[in-house]
Amino acid sequence: MSIKKALTWTAIWLGLALGFNGGIWYFLGRDKALAFLGGYIIEQSLSIDNLFLFIIVFTSFGIKSEHQRRILNYGIAGAIVLRMIFVVLGVTVVNMFHWVLYVFGVILIVSGVKMMLKKEEDNASFKDSKVIKLLGRIIPVSKELSGSRFFVRKNKVLYATPLFAILILIEFTDILFAIDSIPAIFSITTDPFIIYTSNIFAILGLRSMYFVLGRLHEKFKYVKYGVALILTFTGIKLFILIFHISIATGLALAIIFIILAASIAASVLFSGSEAVEDTTL
16 A cells, blocks of 8 residues: 555544544534544554554564555454454443452553563564464464465365464454553543444554554654553553542543654654754764
C-alpha cells in the first residue's frame, strides 16, 4: 500500500469513527460520546506501539509487504473476535468484583513503567519465540514460504508455513496488547457497547495505519514514552478510586490527548533535529 493510499484510508477510518461518535452523542448523550472518544484515543495510541512491534516482527522474518497485508487482514479479523471475548469477560468480572478495577490500575501502572524503561526488542528473540516453538510441537512448520499460503502439503504431510507461524505470533502479541488496552478503557467507562465499538473502530484502521508507520516509524520513536505515560495515567485513574477520588471523563480525555500530542510533537521535532545533525556530520 502506498503512503498516499494508506494516509487516505487512515483518514477515512478516522472520519467514520468520528461520525459514529457523533451518532452516539445524538442518541445516547454527551457522556457516552466522550467515553467513546476516550476509548478510541486510548486504543489508537496503544495501537501505535503495537504496530511498531509488528514492524519489528515482519522485518526480523524478512516478510515482503504483499504478505504482510494478508497477515494483517487475518490478524485484524482475529483481533475483532478476541476483543469481544475480552470485553465480555472484563465487564462481567468488574460487575461481579468491583475491586478488580484497582488490580487493573496496578497492572497498568506497572506496564507503563516497564514500557518506559524497556529497550528495543531484539529481532532474534522473535525467531526463538516460545509461541513459534509451541506451534512447531502441534504442527510441523516449513522453513520456506509457499507463496501467500498458510499451509502446504509435502509428502502427504501437512505443514504450516512461516506466514501462519507469524500470524499466530501476531495474534498472541495482540492478546498481550489487549491485556493493557481493555483495562485502560475501563478507566473511562464500563459500558460494554462503548468499550467494544471504540475498540473495533480503532482496530479497523490498523492496517492502513501500519503502512503509514512502516514508512515513518523512525520519526515517531518517542511516541512509546507517551503511550507509557497514558498507561500509567489510566492506571492511576483506576487505582485512586479506592480512595473515592475520581477524575472526570472530560479532564481525563484532555490529559490523554495532551500526552499523545506532546509525544508526537517531540518525535517530529527531535527526529528532525537529529536528521540535521547527521547531515551536518
